[in-house]
Amino acid sequence: MLAYLAKSIVGAVVVLLMMSLIVFGLQSVIPADPARAIAGPNAPPETVEAVRKELGLDDPAIIQYGRFLSRLAHADLGTSVRTRRPVSDDIRQYLPATLELGLASIALGVALALVMAVLQFLIPGSGGIRLLMVGVGSTPIFLSALLLSYFFWFRFDWLPGAGRLGYRDFAGPTGLNVIDGILLGRPEVSVDALRHLLLPALALALPIGIAVGRSLNGALHEVMSEPYVRTARGKGLSETKVLLRHGLRNAATAPLSMLGLQVRLLFGNLLIVERVFGWPGLGLYTVQAFASADLPAVLGVAIVFGILYILVNTLIEIGQSMADPRINL
Amino acid sequence: MVKHSHRMSSSVTEPFLAVRDLTVTLSREGRPSRVIDGITFDMLPGEVVALVGESGSGKTSIGLTLQGLLPRDYQPLVGGSIRLAGIELVGAASRTWRSVRRRLVRAIPQDPMGALNPTMTIRHQMRESNGGSIEGWLSRTGLPDPGRIADALPHRLSGGQRQRVLIAMAMMARPKLLIADEPTTALDVTVQAQILDLLRALTREQQTAILFVTHDLNVAASLADRVLILYAGRIVEMGRMQDVARNAAHPYSIGLLAARYDLDSDRRRPLITLPFEHVPPVNLASACAYAQRCPIAQLDCTAIRPSLAAASAHGGAAACLHQGQTRFVSAQRVDAKPWPAPAIQATAALRLHNVSKTYPTGNRSFWGRQSQPVLRSVSLTIKLGECVALVGESGAGKSTLLRIAAGLVMPEGGTVTRFDKALPQVVFQDPVAALTPWLTIGEQIGERLRGVSRDSDYARRRVGEAMKLVGLDPVLMDTLPAEMSVGQCQRAVLARAVIVPPRLLLCDEPISAMDVSLAATTLNLLSDLRRRLDMAMLFVTHDLAAARIIADRIAVLKDGELVEVADPDAIVAAPQSAYTRSLIAAMPGPQGGGRR
Numbered sequence: 059m060l061a062y063l064a065k066s067i068v069g070a071v072v073v074l075l076m077m078s079l080i081v082f083g084l085q086s087v088i089p090a091d092p093a094r095a096i097a098g099p100n101a102p103p104e105t106v107e108a109v110r111k112e113l114g115l116d117d118p119a120i121i122q123y124g125r126f127l128s129r130l131a132h133a134d135l136g137t138s139v140r141t142r143r144p145v146s147d148d149i150r151q152y153l154p155a156t157l158e159l160g161l162a163s164i165a166l167g168v169a170l171a172l173v174m175a176v177l178q179f180l181i182p183g184s185g186g187i188r189l190l191m192v193g194v195g196s197t198p199i200f201l202s203a204l205l206l207s208y209f210f211w212f213r214f215d216w217l218p219g220a221g222r223l224g225y226r227d228f229a230g231p232t233g234l235n236v237i238d239g240i241l242l243g244r245p246e247v248s249v250d251a252l253r254h255l256l257l258p259a260l261a262l263a264l265p266i267g268i269a270v271g272r273s274l275n276g277a278l279h280e281v282m283s284e285p286y287v288r289t290a291r292g293k294g295l296s297e298t299k300v301l302l303r304h305g306l307r308n309a310a311t312a313p314l315s316m317l318g319l320q321v322r323l324l325f326g327n328l329l330i331v332e333r334v335f336g337w338p339g340l341g342l343y344t345v346q347a348f349a350s351a352d353l354p355a356v357l358g359v360a361i362v363f364g365i366l367y368i369l370v371n372t373l374i375e376i377g378q379s380m381a382d383p384r385i386n387l
Numbered sequence: 388m389v390k391h392s393h394r395m396s397s398s399v400t401e402p403f404l405a406v407r408d409l410t411v412t413l414s415r416e417g418r419p420s421r422v423i424d425g426i427t428f429d430m431l432p433g434e435v436v437a438l439v440g441e442s443g444s445g446k447t448s449i450g451l452t453l454q455g456l457l458p459r460d461y462q463p464l465v466g467g468s469i470r471l472a473g474i475e476l477v478g479a480a481s482r483t484w485r486s487v488r489r490r491l492v493r494a495i496p497q498d499p500m501g502a503l504n505p506t507m508t509i510r511h512q513m514r515e516s517n518g519g520s521i522e523g524w525l526s527r528t529g530l531p532d533p534g535r536i537a538d539a540l541p542h543r544l545s546g547g548q549r550q551r552v553l554i555a556m557a558m559m560a561r562p563k564l565l566i567a568d569e570p571t572t573a574l575d576v577t578v579q580a581q582i583l584d585l586l587r588a589l590t591r592e593q594q595t596a597i598l599f600v601t602h603d604l605n606v607a608a609s610l611a612d613r614v615l616i617l618y619a620g621r622i623v624e625m626g627r628m629q630d631v632a633r634n635a636a637h638p639y640s641i642g643l644l645a646a647r648y649d650l651d652s653d654r655r656r657p658l659i660t661l662p663f664e665h666v667p668p669v670n671l672a673s674a675c676a677y678a679q680r681c682p683i684a685q686l687d688c689t690a691i692r693p694s695l696a697a698a699s700a701h702g703g704a705a706a707c708l709h710q711g712q713t714r715f716v717s718a719q720r721v722d723a724k725p726w727p728a729p730a731i732q733a734t735a736a737l738r739l740h741n742v743s744k745t746y747p748t749g750n751r752s753f754w755g756r757q758s759q760p761v762l763r764s765v766s767l768t769i770k771l772g773e774c775v776a777l778v779g780e781s782g783a784g785k786s787t788l789l790r791i792a793a794g795l796v797m798p799e800g801g802t803v804t805r806f807d808k809a810l811p812q813v814v815f816q817d818p819v820a821a822l823t824p825w826l827t828i829g830e831q832i833g834e835r836l837r838g839v840s841r842d843s844d845y846a847r848r849r850v851g852e853a854m855k856l857v858g859l860d861p862v863l864m865d866t867l868p869a870e871m872s873v874g875q876c877q878r879a880v881l882a883r884a885v886i887v888p889p890r891l892l893l894c895d896e897p898i899s900a901m902d903v904s905l906a907a908t909t910l911n912l913l914s915d916l917r918r919r920l921d922m923a924m925l926f927v928t929h930d931l932a933a934a935r936i937i938a939d940r941i942a943v944l945k946d947g948e949l950v951e952v953a954d955p956d957a958i959v960a961a962p963q964s965a966y967t968r969s970l971i972a973a974m975p976g977p978q979g980g981g982r983r
Contacts, residue, residue, distance in 0.1 A: 283458065283460070284501060285498060285501040286501060286502050286503055286504045286505070288456055288502070289494075289496060289503065289504075289553070289556075290504065290512075290515070292454055292456060292493060292494050293556075293560070294484075294486065294488035294490075295485070295515060296485060297481075303507075303515075304504050304507070307506050307507075308505065308506055381506065382506050383506060383540055384506070384542055
């Protein structure tokens with residue numbers, strides 16, 4: 059286990075180095091000129107040139123890269139063109155909202171997957187569930203997010219459809235409002251945060267639930283015709299017990315891999331969903347950064363997402379080895 | 388043990404298991420087929436009844452029906468009646484079935500490797516069986532260090548250990564009926580003998596009746612009081628084990644008995660086999676299912692379905708219209724012509740010199756895995772035209788040696804020299820798995836013809852010839868593997884191997900999953916092919932009797948080392964190593980029946 063963790067940390071560093079190289083390369087390839095962007099569109103060429111010199115943009119590439127790396131090591135991701143603040147400060151501000159939304163949608167997605175797969179297995183000939191899954195699965199996320207927002211907020215007004223919280227000036231130690239509400243002894247804040255969270259999290263959870271659910275369902279079908287399941291049934295266990303004790307755990311490996319893939323897609327979907335629901339997180343920040351060609355901000359977010367992705371995949375591999383003790387990390 | 392007369396007198400009280408006119412229909416891809424067709428039998432407490440038949444005869448389905456565990460995907464339809472300890476089970480609610488499985492019926496599966504949950508410790512799996520101390524039961528099955536075994540995960544245990552765990556798991560529920568579905572087929576002979584002893588002792592102790600499902604009459608004879616012979620879902624003969632083994636009344640039973648081979652069989656001529664195998668024809672409402680293969684079939688056999696009637700030859704019953712003529716079946720067994728001597732040349736087809744190989748095992752540490760030697764300096768030469776059998780138990784390194792010979796695995800030390808530049812052909816254990824499901828037989832056989840269009844007349848002619856060579860009707864060229872029987876698939880695999888005759892044919896346990904008559908047929912076919920095509924052969928097996936029949940020399944492998952290489956008869960008559968002696972001693976003999 060220790061060896062595995064050491065290996066995955068080394069792996070993460072290698073991946074980060076490669077990412078930094080790509081990010082750095084992008085900076086010099088993309089036609090957007092940071093010097094021009096900082097100096098303003100109407101600045102005379104001399105000013106732009108001065109800014110360029112000040113930023114060190116006319117040094118050789120290798121020196122620029124070295125500088126870039128050392129800044130990266132100090133969590134310095136540069137200055138946002140749009141907000142005029144250090145990108146790392148911006149990320150620190152917006153990350154908790156995205157973490158809260160992302161974790162909630164992963165949890166909700168996994169719950170959806172479990173319910174769908176188990177129901178589909180216990181109720182034979184459940185063509186309805188299958189049809190529903192195909193229907194929901196084929197709806198693009200920008201549409202399902204809009205539909206959820208339209209019906210549950212605009213039309214019936216059951217749930218809030220914009221923002222994170224109805225309480226102003228609430229701030230807690232973790233930045234995750236649901237948890238902070240409980241920590242600070244204000245359960246009404248947690249409830250309100252949950253109500254705000256529900257619609258965007260559901261929009262993000264649907265594709266995760268469908269993909270993981272289908273993978274789990276397929277794996278369950280295979281596992282439940284294994285000889286050891288017959289052995290379990292032969293002991294006179296009820297079908298539910300057989301499914302929960304012998305089926306699920308053995309079927310877990312493939313759907314967990316699928317979850318890992320879905321988390322990567324989740325990062326992209328966050329941009330759309332946070333935009334639709336006005337969720338003040340990294341996704342919305344990135345969309346705005348795109349609109350104003352804010353390259354440092356976009357690249358900073360990319361590095362954060364990269365780290366999160368490595369973290370999630372390490373966790374998933376640990377989860378797989380816990381489900382199947384034969385997988386020796 | 389239960390006497391015959393006692394059974395008659397006890398017919399007043401209900402036997403604890405009474406199966407009446409049981410029929411089971413399974414639907415595969417929408418096509419219903421009747422796998423069990425009107426079966427009636429009783430079992431008494433403590434009785435061991437063997438259920439014997441070829442693969443596809445429905446014997447496994449009977450065992451599953453008695454547990455209510457027929458696969459749901461096949462939409463099973465069960466008719467007739469099963470009364471177990473006074474409870475009617477046909478049409479019973481799933482709650483009744485569960486309570487029956489908890490208290491009354493348990494099973495030991497065929498494949499101990501797959502029958503234990505790989506992600507649960509033995510202790511947790513055994514805890515789901517009610518009754519007794521787990522360590523106590525494990526040690527009763529002869530497992531040393533039961534505490535360690537209980538806390539282990541299944542993949543850390545050997546096949547024999549797992550089968551003992553499964554037996555303990557079944558017996559600790561103190562069932563009245565134990566269904567043992569080929570419990571020893573997947574195990575080595577020495578382990579097999581121990582498991583049979585264990586079953587005998589445990590059931591005697593607890594008065595558990597065993598329904599012993601097997602294709603191996605030798606194994607059945609060593610354990611059972613009574614035998615039911617099953618063909619195409621019907622019982623064709625039943626009676627006391629000894630009676631049937633000595634004086635079988637049904638032509639099929641006679642054929643099965645004659646197809647047995649052991650260490651005394653005549654190896655100079657082809658083995659006696661059952662008449663040509665078919666896909667078992669079921670759904671024959673008004674005919675004897677065996678009529679198409681029966682050597683004494685007459686016109687009425689295809690018009691009247693024979694019912695079980697008192698057998699003329701013994702105290703049991705047989706379903707044959709012409710029981711009186713069955714003695715002619717034996718008379719027809721004229722000895723076949725002896726094999727011609729194989730043309731063995733002095734040149735080596737394959738020369739292995741000091742070959743060694745290790746595999747990583749055990750826990751991965753920070754520095755990688757430890758490695759365990761599977762082969763230590765093995766030297767073996769196979770001459771052109773010679774057949775060498777490699778005998779050993781699982782884990783001895785047989786398959787690794789074969790893969791090295793085939794060029795599929797590189798040895799870590801030593802040299803491999805082949806006479807032919809072309810790689811040898813390999814025949815694997817499972818013929819069905821060795822064929823691609825979506826290509827026709829003809830396409831797969833023809834694939835080995837290089838530079839020829841697969842649809843050309845020439846290719847089709849070559850494929851047809853290869854199929855004829857292995858005894859397959861060329862009409863089957865355009866069928867898919869799923870539409871053929873296991874025996875036909877094995878022939879197709881062989882046809883693929885010999886369409887371009889290799890100088891060396893490697894066979895990896897080609898008969899170990901087959902029932903007796905199919906195994907005998909395959910041994911005959913291989914013996915014939917290697918002589919006709921002048922092939923050298925490496926025949927890997929754990930079955931000493933089969934090795935003795937097919938090979939010119941036997942090499943015994945133990946723990947990666949050759950302990951003995953000698954002439955087959957010499958090895959059996961005067962084994963030089965203690966290991967070979969233990970292999971011979973463990974062969975299941977037909978103790979119940981007389982040797983013919």
